[in-house]
Amino acid sequence: MRRSVGAAVVAAFSVGGLLLGNGSAQAISQDIGWTYTVDHNLGGRAEFVSTGDDLWVCDDVSGDSYGAGAILYEASGEVMETVYDGVPDGDCVSTNQNLEEQHAVYIQVCLMRSGVKYECARSHNGYT
Numbered sequence: 001m002r003r004s005v006g007a008a009v010v011a012a013f014s015v016g017g018l019l020l021g022n023g024s025a026q027a028i029s030q031d032i033g034w035t036y037t038v039d040h041n042l043g044g045r046a047e048f049v050s051t052g053d054d055l056w057v058c059d060d061v062s063g064d065s066y067g068a069g070a071i072l073y074e075a076s077g078e079v080m081e082t083v084y085d086g087v088p089d090g091d092c093v094s095t096n097q098n099l100e101e102q103h104a105v106y107i108q109v110c111l112m113r114s115g116v117k118y119e120c121a122r123s124h125n126g127y128t
């Protein structure tokens with residue numbers, strides 16, 4: 001007489017699956033890389049470094065009679081920082097404000113002459 005014995009299937013419950021996250025929020029902080037003016041010479045560029053909230057701008061072309069200016073806007077449109085480089089000497093200029101954390105921001109970088117903006121570009125969003 002043959003007798004089959006069914007194997008008992010034991011479900012393995014993962015205790016680890018019951019561990020829940022503690023809900024701590026990861027701080028959002030994201031730089032904005034170099035963003036260039038839209039003139040064919042790429043005469044100006046700007047970047048935002050979230051560590052220190054530094055906004056940098058560079059006038060990269062001499063003899064074009066334009067400086068380079070950058071404005072850091074909060075996503076709402078509020079101006080957070082402005083900076084201008086009118087000397088195309090290979091050195092960039094920065095400004096530095098201590099901004100409230102985790103705000104979405106973007107850069108507008110422009111060629112500038114006599115306070116008027118030209119050839120502006122807008123960056124993607126970063127976070128303070």
Ligand SMILES: [Ca+2]
Pocket residue numbers: 043059060061062063064065066067068088
């Ligand atoms: Ca220039």
Ligand SMILES: [Ca+2]
Pocket residue numbers: 058059085086087088089090091092093
């Ligand atoms: Ca310069």
